[in-house]
Amino acid sequence: xxxxxxxxxxxxxxxxxxxxxxxxxxxxxxxxxxxxxxxxxxxxxxxxxxxxxxxxxxxxxxxxxxxxxxxxxxxxxxxxxxxxxxxxxxxxxxxxxxxxxxxxxxxxxxxxxxxxxxxxxxxxxxxxxxxxxxxxxxxxxxxxxxxxxxxxxxxxxxxxxxxxxxxxxxxxxxxxxxxxxxxxxxxxxxxxxxxxxxxxxxxxxxxxxxxxxxxxxxxxxxxxxxxxxxxxxxxxxxxxxxxxxxxxxxxxxxxxxxxxxxxxxxxxxxxxxx
Ligand code: ADP
Ligand code: MG
Numbered sequence: 001x002x003x004x005x006x007x008x009x010x011x012x013x014x015x016x017x018x019x020x021x022x023x024x025x026x027x028x029x030x031x032x033x034x035x036x037x038x039x040x041x042x043x044x045x046x047x048x049x050x051x052x053x054x055x056x057x058x059x060x061x062x063x064x065x066x067x068x069x070x071x072x073x074x075x076x077x078x079x080x081x082x083x084x085x086x087x088x089x090x091x092x093x094x095x096x097x098x099x100x101x102x103x104x105x106x107x108x109x110x111x112x113x114x115x116x117x118x119x120x121x122x123x124x125x126x127x128x129x130x131x132x133x134x135x136x137x138x139x140x141x142x143x144x145x146x147x148x149x150x151x152x153x154x155x156x157x158x159x160x161x162x163x164x165x166x167x168x169x170x171x172x173x174x175x176x177x178x179x180x181x182x183x184x185x186x187x188x189x190x191x192x193x194x195x196x197x198x199x200x201x202x203x204x205x206x207x208x209x210x211x212x213x214x215x216x217x218x219x220x221x222x223x224x225x226x227x228x229x230x231x232x233x234x235x236x237x238x239x240x241x242x243x244x245x246x247x248x249x250x251x252x253x254x255x256x257x258x259x260x261x262x263x264x265x266x267x268x269x270x271x272x273x274x
Contacts, residue, residue: 015036017044029046049072057069063113063146065084067081085136089134099199105262110143111128125190126182126186128171129190134147169213173189173217174218174220175248184254185249196240199236200232204223235260236262239257242257
């Protein structure tokens with residue numbers, strides 16, 4: 001039939017793809033297939049690259065690095081995107097140590113605006129961290145842009161919990177580690193970790209090794225150590241608590257977070273945290 005004809009001949013030669021669909025993800029369909037030689041059943045994950053590219057080329061927002069073109073050879077995929085020449089927030093964070101509440105609120109607001117846009121289109125980033133937030137230019141007031149979502153993740157099988165976690169796992173939501181969910185709320189958790197880091201200069205969850213770090217995140221427990229947090233507003237702490245809410249159902253959404261007094265400046269944050 002038509003569908004079988006669409007499979008690559010090399011695949012058809014080794015496996016018979018059955019009509020049974022095991023599951024459907026955001027950009028992938030998983031079918032059952034039978035290894036012709038051994039008659040053993042396997043799962044076949046089909047990633048709809050064309051669909052992903054179609055979606056991502058339509059993503060246009062001031063705080064998101066857009067995809068412009070996509071090419072591929074047998075060995076590589078070539079992705080043309082907006083150029084963000086100001087470098088990573090990660091780098092700036094290392095240089096600055098920490099940020100005043102006003103500067104941090106400005107960055108978090110831009111990040112949230114990008115996320116509202118993505119989430120409205122049912123796109124979950126899943127890897128929000130300071131390495132994936134880039135400044136558009138080298139100017140001091142350059143806008144912040146979200147990069148590295150969707151396509152690159154899927155192409156590199158970042159879907160896999162362990163691969164996601166083995167990079168910089170400190171920003172991963174507990175439900176991802178507990179394999180209990182990967183909805184939009186995972187991005188808000190990461191915003192919470194970033195906000196914590198921007199204001200204090202250290203991460204809320206930590207461990208001697210990766211296993212200990214995972215334990216720390218999965219416990220969901222963190223503290224505002226007086227030594228570093230005594231000068232930071234209650235408003236900022238309440239926003240972090242709303243973002244680092246363990247239950248993803250109860251966690252604040254991107255839209256709600258934009259309305260938080262710490263962002264709207266209804267409660268004046270102290271001018272400088274440093
Ligand atoms: P990976 O999926 O391997 O993390 P990224 O898309 O995050 O790849 O790119 C790796 C790094 O390359 C980024 O952290 C950033 O420093 C740089 N980079 C990525 N995209 C851009 C861009 N559009 N403009 C400027 N630098 C970029
Ligand atoms: Mg990256």
